[in-house]
Amino acid sequence: MRVADEYERSAEFIDVMIAPHWAVLGPPLEEALRGITDPVVDVGAGGGHGTRVMAKAVEAEIVAVEPSPALRSVLMARVNEAAELRDRVTVLPEGLLDAELPHRLGAVVAMNVLGHFAPADRQRIWTLLAERLVPGGRAVLNLQPPTEPATVPETRSADVRLGRRRYEGWGRAEPAGPDRITWHMTYRTYHDDRLTDEVTASYDWWVLNEQQLTAELAGHDLKPARTGPAELGMYLIRRGDA
Numbered sequence: 001m002r003v004a005d006e007y008e009r010s011a012e013f014i015d016v017m018i019a020p021h022w023a024v025l026g027p028p029l030e031e032a033l034r035g036i037t038d039p040v041v042d043v044g045a046g047g048g049h050g051t052r053v054m055a056k057a058v059e060a061e062i063v064a065v066e067p068s069p070a071l072r073s074v075l076m077a078r079v080n081e082a083a084e085l086r087d088r089v090t091v092l093p094e095g096l097l098d099a100e101l102p103h104r105l106g107a108v109v110a111m112n113v114l115g116h117f118a119p120a121d122r123q124r125i126w127t128l129l130a131e132r133l134v135p136g137g138r139a140v141l142n143l144q145p146p147t148e149p150a151t152v153p154e155t156r157s158a159d160v161r162l163g164r165r166r167y168e169g170w171g172r173a174e175p176a177g178p179d180r181i182t183w184h185m186t187y188r189t190y191h192d193d194r195l196t197d198e199v200t201a202s203y204d205w206w207v208l209n210e211q212q213l214t215a216e217l218a219g220h221d222l223k224p225a226r227t228g229p230a231e232l233g234m235y236l237i238r239r240g241d242a
């Protein structure tokens, strides 16, 4: 089953605006995946910045799951242009829970994506990890702020220049329930500093804090441990018996 493309309007900006974040996320992710030889799943791979990090970190097969047709186009182009990706990255167009994944998994990576999954769907992800991770296998994910349903004032999150054009990404959020927020994003394009275009997009995001994550995982005999610089909110998850 294909899911609605929440990124249809913003895809052209997302990949270039998320690139600087990957300069910071890449090294700890690479470190967290060291030693993995079984297949790795990139959950919501986007344009593939993380996929590229995974390919550098491991020699294993990579399954990049990306339901947004717009972002998947970027991903396919990125995979196709690099020999080290083309030979072992399989791109799947379904949502994670509808994708046909390998039965034994070395790692599942869910960066900048967990908020797309409702609590019941998170449970299905934890079940997948408990059932399919090989001994020594792991999941790596991040919890992005806010981890509570709080209001986030309008903040500029990106400022990228390409040729004569400059692209700004702005975001604000408001609570949309006891464990959910709605993000309102605005993408502005300037040509020689003249505003030429403005695109807005909104999406729901399920929030989760460390305590809740730990409690949910415990129900599946999985344990999280912080990894990487604290401000990145990254967790390495292993089976309780590992």
Ligand SMILES: C[S@@+](CC[C@H](N)C(=O)[O-])C[C@H]1O[C@@H](n2cnc3c(N)ncnc32)[C@H](O)[C@@H]1O
Residues within 6 Å of the ligand: 003, 007, 018, 043, 044, 045, 046, 047, 048, 049, 050, 065, 066, 067, 068, 071, 094, 095, 096, 097, 110, 111, 112, 113, 116
């Ligand atoms: C903020 S982007 C992050 C992309 C990438 N992980 C990165 O960090 O560069 C979130 C991604 O999750 C994807 N996504 C949303 N729902 C999903 C689902 N049910 N299964 C897999 N991916 C999903 C979106 O299409 C989008 O590419």
